[in-house]
Amino acid sequence: GAVVSQHPSWVICKSGTSVKIECRSLDFQATTMFWYRQFPKQSLMLMATSNEGSKATYEQGVEKDKFLINHASLTLSTLTVTSAHPEDSSFYICSARRGAREDTQYFGPGTRLTVL
Amino acid sequence: RKEVEQDPGPFNVPEGATVAFNCTYSNSASQSFFWYRQDCRKEPKLLMSVYSSGNEDGRFTAQLNRASQYISLLIRDSKLSDSATYLCVVDSGGGADGLTFGKGTHLIIQP
Numbered sequence: 001g002a003v004v005s006q007h008p009s010w011v012i013c014k015s016g017t018s019v020k021i022e023c024r025s026l027d028f029q030a031t032t033m034f035w036y037r038q039f040p041k042q043s044l045m046l047m048a049t050s051n052e053g054s055k056a057t058y059e060q061g062v063e064k065d066k067f068l069i070n071h072a073s074l075t076l077s078t079l080t081v082t083s084a085h086p087e088d089s090s091f092y093i094c095s096a097r098r099g100a101r102e103d104t105q106y107f108g109p110g111t112r113l114t115v116l
Numbered sequence: 117r118k119e120v121e122q123d124p125g126p127f128n129v130p131e132g133a134t135v136a137f138n139c140t141y142s143n144s145a146s147q148s149f150f151w152y153r154q155d156c157r158k159e160p161k162l163l164m165s166v167y168s169s170g171n172e173d174g175r176f177t178a179q180l181n182r183a184s185q186y187i188s189l190l191i192r193d194s195k196l197s198d199s200a201t202y203l204c205v206v207d208s209g210g211g212a213d214g215l216t217f218g219k220g221t222h223l224i225i226q227p
Contacts, residue, residue, distance in 0.1 A: 034214055034215075036217075041219075042219065043120075043203070043217040043218060043219040043220065044160065044203075044215075044217040045217075046208075046214040046215065046216070049214055059214070091157075093159050093160075095215075104150075104162060104165070105162075105215060106162075107159040107160055107161065108159060109158070109159050110158070110159045112157075
């Protein structure tokens with residue numbers, strides 16, 4: 001149990017376009033989902049926390065108008081990278097938590113974004 | 117700044133040996149602690165949670181020292197398949213969500 005999927009697994013786009021990444025919890029309802037970003041040889045960095053039905057909470061330094069997060073249901077959160085630039089190229093990983101009292105986060109397989 | 121510090125390695129260890137990793141964390145409000153394993157270009161996978169009393173799962177033993185804000189992972193009888201990056205992870209503490217990841221320790225088990 002506790003499977004999280006992401007789509008697409010990789011994407012290449014031109015500078016200035018927008019890219020949407022989906023994160024789904026397949027066999028459980030996720031009250032909270034998280035979006036992380038990982039640059040090569042770096043640690044995962046939390047970008048934002050997404051709660052179903054409410055606005056996402058962004059970490060300091062993450063532009064909320066550039067990284068749009070929508071948590072429309074208990075099994076789906078989306079991250080849209082708007083007007084992507086080459087410096088946005090990274091590995092984006094989502095995770096989901098089953099309940100408010102559960103500490104464990106289950107990670108999706110990640111999406112590798114390359115902006116040309 | 118909330119940080120988790122780890123020795124990046126790489127640790128080159130012969131198969132069958134015992135290897136230990138440590139990490140320190142700066143946020144004294146953190147309540148939950150984990151070790152994750154990440155294979156190259158893959159997502160992190162939970163290896164084990166870390167409890168104050170120490171816990172063991174097969175060949176893996178984790179220890180937490182809250183006073184020193186120090187976490188350790190011991191791997192006994194290492195296997196080739198243990199080669200990976202091991203991430204020390206703590207929660208953000210203070211009721212906040214999200215996890216803070218260390219940069220990871222790269223382990224290479226050699227035949």
